[in-house]
Amino acid sequence: MRNLFGRSLQTTIIFLLVAGILVLAFGGYLGSASRGLGGSLVGVQTWFATRFAAIQDFLAAPRDIAALRQRNAELEAEVSSLQGQVIELQQKVDETEILAALVDFSRANPVSTYKGAAVVGRDPSPFLHYIIINRGSNDGILRGMPVVTNQGLIGRVDAVIADAARVQLVTDPASAINVRLQNADTDAVLVGSVTGDLSLEMISQEVNVEPGDIVLTSGLGGGYPPDLIIGQISNVRKRDYELFQQATIQPAVDYSRLEIVLVITNFTPVDIQPLAPLNTP
């Protein structure tokens, strides 16, 4: 009985002690003490947590690095693949733009019929300016057919095999084309050169030629259809003691970057050689 009373008293005292501490704590009287205790506990917990995390990292790190390296390699491979796709798509966009421009050109010039061809090579000799295209007699290409782009005249077919053809560019040193100046309304002869520059010869001294005048094919001689753009005059050389004026041409086409061209397939060149006089007095 005595023991029971002693235990109840002990429990009551403990209860009252705890309740008192709680009342004091809620009443704000134990603020500094609880802060100190809490801070100590948090400090201890932090110490344990950081050490545990370090040990966990140490144990788990090798596996993570291997996984990360593998993932990194996968991502790098994916980036390379995507970069390749971007380049490929960019090329297709460029090709599409060229083809769209050529389609626009052929629609704007419905009189002629065209056959598209890709430039696959150049002449092995640097003395001559020829390109090789991937269309030949199987596609209806014949010798002498003019070749153009949407920007202007390229040249004409010089030789043909079944699936390819060789095109003589207007810049070739052996090329001579009858042209007319749009503004001056006069004829001249366009010649190429070893450097690829174009120049006009046989311009009459009486004609007033200005830089910027457009140069078009005249159709004389039957080698080319008329009114194909070649370029514009960039410089005129007129000397009183010479029979003719000369001019240099800024071509409308960049002949060093030809990729896709159009062959005019419904033009038949006229061979006027038999009409030329044999003996000139």
Added chain:
Amino acid sequence: MLRNLIAFPLLALVVIVQSAVVSRMTLLSGYADLMLVFLAAWALKADAESAWLWAVLGGTMVSFVSGMPWFIDMTGYLLVVLLAQILKQRIWQAPLLATFSVIFLGTLSMDVLSLVVLNVLGTPLPFGDSLGLIVLPRVLLNLLFSVPVYAVIRDLAQWVSPVKEVE
């Protein structure tokens, strides 16, 4: 036999690479002549009979693609082989020097021949411009190409006709 058979695909490949790739790698207005470099290196490594055959074959293939009169390429490459045969007996101890000499003299000879013939046939090619803008850059590019081509030809010659062990 193998060295003559392999000439067909190899020289065809050289013509394709020349037309599609090398002809676009210009220095001023000139570019390298891969066929000339190949034939010069082969003529210095292989026997004379094979070298002449390769020159005829290479000249025929290039003439087929090029707008030049056919006999210019043919004559030029035969001239290169002739130069190689002459120099091989004199500079046999320094094959790379012999290659440089053959390519230098061969390029000059072939280009001068081309210039003269084209001018005679009516293509106006000023000698000074052609020399400065085409011939000299071409000589330089051919010499640059000669080192890797010589290494390829040396391995190829070893493969198609290995040197026999002296017993």
